[in-house]
Amino acid sequence: MDFRLNPSSGVPIYLQLMEQIKHGIETAALQPGDQLPGIRKLAETVVMNPNTVAKAYRELEHEGYIEVRHGAGAFISTKLNTRKVHDRMDLVRPLIEKAVAQALKIGLSDEEIRRLVEAELLKPAAVGEGKR
């Protein structure tokens, strides 16, 4: 899998890496049992900090997306029920579809809609300020 990070986007890099691995799982580019690159290998390929790769892997392990087997490396969790993520996404998809359709109807641009969603995600309640 090809990872593309944008260091100047303002989003912490470990979160960007986590998102891309999760996205890979959701699109089935990464499947349960697949091995992820080693920390040093990934750090050198993407040219990013190895401690940041390790942090992303730790968080993904904590959230149950990957399993780290000592000496063997990191693998997409075989216990992972990707259906669950899909189900939860399906739950809100109609709401998002409706909101986007409405926004387009009153003449907002794609960029403006994106900004609205991002602003919503950045509100302190969504960011969980102080938590991390």
Next chain:
Amino acid sequence: MSSEAIEIRGLVKQYGNIRALDGLNLTVPRGALAGFVGLNGAGKTTTLKILLQMACADEGAAHVFGLNTASRIDSLNIRRRTAFVPERKDLFPYMTIGEVIAFTKSFYPKWRSDLEKRYLKDFGLKYEQKIPQLSKGTLSKLHLLLAFSRGAELILLDEPTDGLDPLGVEVFLQALVGLVAEEGVTVFFSSHRLNEMEQVADYLCLIHKGRALLNGQLDDLKTACRRVVLVFGGDSSPLVREFAATGPVKQDGRTLTVLANGAVASVVERAKVFGATSVDIQQLSLREMFLELVKGDAQ
């Protein structure tokens, strides 16, 4: 044993009537790839020099691996374990690359011939090349090879990407992350290239007028530091004074822009009390953070 690679407390350094360091506090944990950023004259080079006893502080203390930089015996141990690439890259002009390497490694018993060979290849250097014929970029690469191969636990770099072309920078950054991942060394490097810094650093020190404005995990600093853009129907002047304590504030007509460092929630809350009609919270890149903080302080 200290868990910090570098620990600086209340450092003051006066050159004539110029106060280069003005009560600097900063730490760099072991195993970090730490960026050291600041304007020219902010005190970066002075700080690096004090760590290596190339300059002495007037007040305060600096420790490396728990050893006191001001003590002659401690400093010897620090310098055994620390590699330094200075901003001015002078080398003996009558030597070849092979001779410079042979000369340098005779001082360092922990010299890593495996790393020497690897960087020679990665950096595209040849033993028979003569020093005066090297470009500025090639000279920088040779300096990096010398620093990376000597088996140091701490590597101090002053503007290491100076003179490197984009490919050279990429190869350097790749070598740097590889070294941190594989050898577990601590790196503390100053640079003005904030995008590259943001790409590879996990820890950051932002120094301004001899004091640290930011010091911590880069991810945490980025999470805590946000730009909040507020729009008010009425007068928001009382808030300007209130927010000035949090960070730089800019009032432009109905719009109030606040750099909320670690206080996003309270800024948003106060703005709502004052009847803000729009609240926009923006994420900042390191470059934006740097410019906002430094400009804010200059006012």
